[in-house]
Amino acid sequence: MSINILFYALFLSQIILISYYYPKQIINRIEGVLKKFPPEDYPKLYPESTEKVIAAKARYKLLNQIIFFAGLALMGVYALMSTEYDSNQKFAEGLPLMFGMVQFIPFMLLEISGCRQFKLMRKANRNTSRSAGLAPRKLFDYVSPIAVISSIVLVLAYILFDLYVNDFIFTHDIMIKILALSLVHALFIGLTIWHLTGKRLDPYQAVKDRSQQTEFSLQSMVSVSMFLSLFLIANSAVDFYQLGYLEIIINSIYFQVIAFLGIGGMLKTIRLDNINFDVYKADKSVV
């Protein structure tokens, strides 16, 4: 019963954090940009009309509201069904994971919309002068070697732990987990290379702002990598020690930490006051 109460609290926290709190922060941020940096003064920031930005914001808000109420409904369904199961067994452990994935859809759509905006910005960019910093961007300028090493050690620790609890037999389940972990890390490596040497999406972005964004992205990827390994270790441990009923708790915590590191970190680190918006003013090439 106490596990059930803990799950209700955590799942409610997951619903509020990812589908209410962070979306509200993002909407406030969009409104803040529209108010402080209007298209009349910062035309380069708006390759499309502000009406389209407002419509996209409204869609994002509506989608999150739908997911928020769907989450509450799912919690109700869970409350009705969970009365019939043995509290020491696994029950609906995939619920926070599946719902968590749905919760991230509006954020992904917002990212896609952002990429589209940048593409339009690049298309509209008539500036013939281009600037670049003369300092190389190196991985350890943005993340500490200790963090990177810890991340690698945790990946290896997870693989060893999973093999240990399975008597060093490569089961189908372990292979899938290792493959998934490898794919996620391959994506992280690709994104790191792109951040360090790739083209900038925003053609007007100041060198300092890009550096700050790179720092945040690399640090959050390292943190997510470390937490992903810890999550997988915890998942294997609950199976090994027959604590399956804890899996639903771990899954909910996992998604909340991912949101905290990704969205929360972005909102906290990349503050509007620190971004150079002068680069978006008309006929100026301030970098």
Add this chain to the structure above:
Amino acid sequence: MEITIDIEDPIPLFTQLVEQIKAAIIESKIKPGDSLPSIRQLANDLELNSKTVAKAYKLLERDLVIQSRGYRGTFVHPEALINSKMDLNADVIAQLNFAISACKKAGVTDSEIRIAFSCAMNSKNN
């Protein structure tokens, strides 16, 4: 330290790059031993073809302004400050002027000089 290039400028892009890196060294904005961005990074940041940046780096390396240290990257040459001030073009023009004056004194016509210059440029020894 930042550099800015203009893609509409009649000066070739690689020349703009060479001149700006030399200027940064002369103005002490980058110092001998400082590392420089990779060709790929600079090309992507300036939205240029990587061959353009590679050509600029090759010329700077020839003039001993920068030095490549394999996988460790590209660095500003220890003698970069002196070498950046040297104008190789002015030296070439001075030497050619001297040679052309000598030819003219000897009675060689302009067209004969041009033909001789082309032959010299196309000869296997050059």
